[in-house]
Amino acid sequence: MRRASIRGTDLQADTETKKKNCDNTGSESSVFRTVTRELRDDTDDVVTHEIYDEESFPDGSKQEQLSEEDVPYTLLTYRQKWFMVALLTSAGFWSSLGSPIYYPALKELEAEFDVNEELINITVVVYLLFQGIAPTISGGLADVYGRRPIILLGMLIYVIASIGLACSKSYGAVVFLRCLQSAGISPIIAINSGVAGDFTVKSERGTFVGAVSGFTLMGQAFGSLIGAALTAAYDWRAIFWFLVIGCGTCMIILCFLLIETKRTIVGNLSIRPKSWINIAPITRLPAIRKQFKYDNPDYSSRDLSEVKFDITSAMRILILPEIILSLLPAAFQFSLWTLSLASLPAELALDPYDYSLTMIGVCYLPSGIGGLLGSFCTGKIIDVYYKRSHKKFLEKKEAGLIDKDARFNTFKARLISGAPQNVCAAVVFTLFGWALKQRWHIAVVLVTSFIGSFCAMSTLSTSSTLLVDLYPSKSSTATSCYNFMRCVLSAIFMACFSKMKSSMNVGGTFTCISGMVFVGNFLILIPMKYGMKWRYERGMKL
Template sequence: MEKSTTIDLETPQNHGENTEVGTVDYSVFTHNQKRFIVFIASWAGFFSPVSSQIYFPALNTLAEDLHVSNSLINLTLTSYMIFQGLSPMFIGDFADKAGRRPAYILCFTIYIAANIGLALQNDYAALFVLRCLQSAGSSTTIALSSGVVSDVATVAERGSYMGFVTAGSLLGPSVGPVIGGLLAQYLGWRAIFWFLTIFAGAFLVPFLIFFPETARGIVGDGSIPPQKWNMSLISYLKTRKARAEGIESPASSKKQKLSFPNPFKTLAIVFQKDTSIILLSNAILFAGFYDVSATIPSIYKDLYGLDDLQIGLCYIPFGLGATIASILNGKFLDFNYRRLAKQLNFPLVKNRTVDLRSFPIEKARLQIAFPLLTIGSMSIVAFGWCLNYGVHLAAPTTILFVMGLSLTGSFNTVSTLLVDLYPTQAAKATAANNFVRCLLGAGATAVVDLMLSSMGRGWCFTFVALVMLCTSPLLLIVIWQGPKWREERRLKEHSKKLDSPPHETSENVKSG
């Protein structure tokens, strides 16, 4: 029983970096502290999808006001996704070196500036460029949130925490279009970007005051204080008070040697045998998911005659299903991990670093994905044919709930597995995920209008669903060969470590 529910994020419970696997705490943060940290990370991850989805109901209005075609407006979706894939490659590496807090602050500074520019611009060229800048600022927050989870959560509890983080990022498809529809309908599309500016400012205030640095390369298990400039306001005031009272505090973390972020470290993850298959599979699922989201405004307007607000309301079932799935799927992932661990007599320990070399983590995670993938693909087929025959609006909108529920579970499963495979480089691993899926999603968005014109709605979405189903054999290969490839990579990295100066520690795959 806890003596207090006060969330003191800066008070360590023991000092020094944990080094002995399985015998010391993975993190000094209490359960309440972890929950608060994950809540803030989840809130931060909300900005990237909401910035994309809030824009959808205003697409038709923007095309009219800026006197451009729907195809040109759709290019702003494509460019947004391209930068959504590229920018985390740089910021993810920066976050591992400088820390999570500086990376978050840099991202939100860029994001707020871009939103102010978008609210004031008057032509298509400015819209296009500033949307790219907006994407660069917001898209990295999802990768950073995954990094935060890997900093504080062990493999046994990571599914649930990743579920909560994903829930925040997937609230975007639910509330984003509704907010965007309301603002565009009654205040004009510029109000969308003023709203995002104010909302980002509201996030930064509690972040700067309370959120502690969690990067294990900076603060270890959380007991090593970060540099003064990297402290939260609460941490700085406590440190100052302790010094005034003559209380000796633990030594601060060593000064990090910063260099220009290296995107090739992210690309190195992309081209690993197991992760390349995982990333490709996830990218195909994401492309299908995004094709549906991006085509709803134009199809629903033409087919059902809906305005901006009504279109936004139609996204609610989709986002609601996604939010429910992210939380429940996280619980299922933790349950399946414990189930397999008991079957294999694998030790289940709380708040301890675990060596996963003898555990089939790929199987524990991906077993959950197959039924979700099948249901999600079938829902896209049903969605397409409902639109093809002009079925009542209630039918495709209800199907959107099932689609959000199933496809989101698949995304969350893959995201959790990536963090398991790269626990000390989770930000870079998630950046690799964003890079592959956003570039493929951008390509899919660019051609979906042509596919709809040439194939019709029913066959277009049937084709998308069949391509998504083709990922199942790929995931089976990962379950079958993944542990062997993982061990090969570990031995290769261990050999490199022995042959080079010990300036950087890599624990990829070995521990969770």
């Protein structure tokens, strides 16, 4: 492995340099550990974490992760990784579905509980708020106690809350149970990205993290279609019984099949978890035990990072300048996408469209398809660009064209892949808003909805992948930062949406927010240029 030796040499030289620069006052080891931990994955030079050899594994279907002891990064096969994506999607799907599936029933709920539009919108806003806040807590728990128990507990809370909603007799009960429902299931979106980061290397992470994030949020696009069909056929309570049956079934399946992946607990999956809550029944099968090498575990694959539960850890990551500048444009774009989905039922029910509830639900299909393609295609693009830029970086370092201590620019490698989609989104959503205002042909609404969803899912993939790269040992906590930003901003805009429309119409509203997205796109140039420098300097000061 020629590249392994090169990277190992670079790491050794970098280590010796840092040690010489530290004084002997007793803080040397503390400083060195801190810098190494924060910058370890930024440099991409740590042999024990990731080595990609394009010549040995050209098709990506074999193991791409080796260590100096030839210990594989994960024992999952390529097909099993996609099976894990399917399991994770089946869990997180219910989180993104919980909000939009509810939109078609809002008018029925107004009549049922005799409340006005603003009060009934609160039930939507509180769901979005808890969707942003809850993951900052549960994501940290998943980083400490494992992914599996937190995912299953969240699904259980969601099922119980959905039963309560289906049987609710008062408006107050609906508001409370919507909060509980969101708090239970919403952390799974952030945790799923952490799980995908556990079994993928950087050269393939864009594909798998993008797929998990994008497929999970398909509920956001298809939810209103499902909700419209259920409400038209039965009533609003059928929506929550559907969530009970669907999520409950998935929870039972995951109880048997979802394995623990947290690397501080299981390493590359060869280390059997000590706690019963982290053990999946499927791992008791002889074939699985043999594949995971429980009789001869690779203890060297275990992540030795000390991760302690800290309720403020997500916020301390979010306030870092390079992180908030990287995520803000994506959060604005997601908020704009959410508003576009929420605006369709009210606008398409008016003249000249006059669509029925079922027909309005069908109009969500282009958005769903666009989002699906956006998450999958962008994931592939992210990986291709990463491999090429990292290969060029190593070649320049080997040829002496750049300093041997230079660090690979993870921010640029990830964020640049979504830059064109960010600009496109600002234009497309502006057209979407004016298409609704001027009552243009329905084809314009559907096409702009398709392209806008494609762009929104593209940005989601790049942002999630970046966070997993930067914080591999705290990936669930890190990805909850983006979850917090996008959901809180969505809740704020959703709460103000009706007043914004009344003051500057639907076209002006989308133009205003699209302008924020367009200006925000230029903010990512700052972390792309200075992000690595800031992280390194901050690490050296600690």
